Amino acid sequence: MTGLMRWPGRYTDRHGTEEILFESDGRELIRTTIRGVRFEGESMDDLGALGGEPPELPFSFSEGGLSSCLLEWEVPMPVDVAGDGVRQGVLRCALRLRDPGGPGRGPDTEPLTATLRLDGHEYRVAGPGDLEHALHALQRELPRAARLRACVACAWSDYHPAGSPMMAGLACFRDAKDLYRRVDGKHGPHGIFAVWHAQTELVQETWLCEEFEHRTSDHGYRGPFPYRGSL
Secondary structure, three states: OOOOEEEEEEEEEOOEEEEEEEEEOOOOOEEEEEOOEEEEEOOHHHOEEOOOOOOOOOOEEEOOEEEOEEEEEEEEEEEEEOOOEEEEEEEEEEEEEOOOOOOOOOOOOOOEEEEEEEOOEEEEEEEOOOHHHHHHHHHHHOOOOEEEOOHHHEOOEEOOOOOOOOOOOEEEOOOOHHHHOOOOEOOOOOEHHHHHHHOOEEEOOOOOOOOOOEOOOOOOOOOOOOOOOOO
16 A cells, blocks of 8 residues: 555534545645645644644644544555455444543543444444554454454564554564564564654555565564453
8 A cells, every 4th residue: 555545534522513625645744625724744633733823713722632522534444364364344433532621642531433334234342542452352253263464463563662642653674584583572682662762654554556465473573463361
């Protein structure tokens, strides 16, 4: 998947609802226009107004980013189904951003709902958390024969041990496979810190390229997809 992607979406706050279109390179850029104002950020919870100071009402901001609103968007989500090839699903996400006067930003104040539509069925997960954990939870809801086909589930992707944002910040090591496949933890000569410099780029969890391979339990610092145990 290359070039600029366009995701249909919706913006809702106390002033009303507007159908919008998100543009993204699948890596570190998300843009949209809401009520005639252009917004840009690296993550859906970090969309700031382009061109300097945030505009006045009818928007709410916290630390320069949109707040007090509901952001919804849809992205394609291929799924490998054993015996049936690749099936095209649609992932619909809804992120509720906190009020400026409320608690600080973070997973506890920004509930995320993710719904995968696949072959006439819907699989839904909801609760505090980020896109990574939502996709792990969705994978657990799918039939055993179905496996998500996206960077979050790829053998060559990993997160920095210091943490990751609500979405994106996923390091791709497709050009350093031999080095990455030796990663066995956080520290040491084969730790993720030792190879972090070799990453090809940072990508979003739902991005996909031709180098995709399904993740197994013996890959990298972050372990298998989905996680073992509860999320």
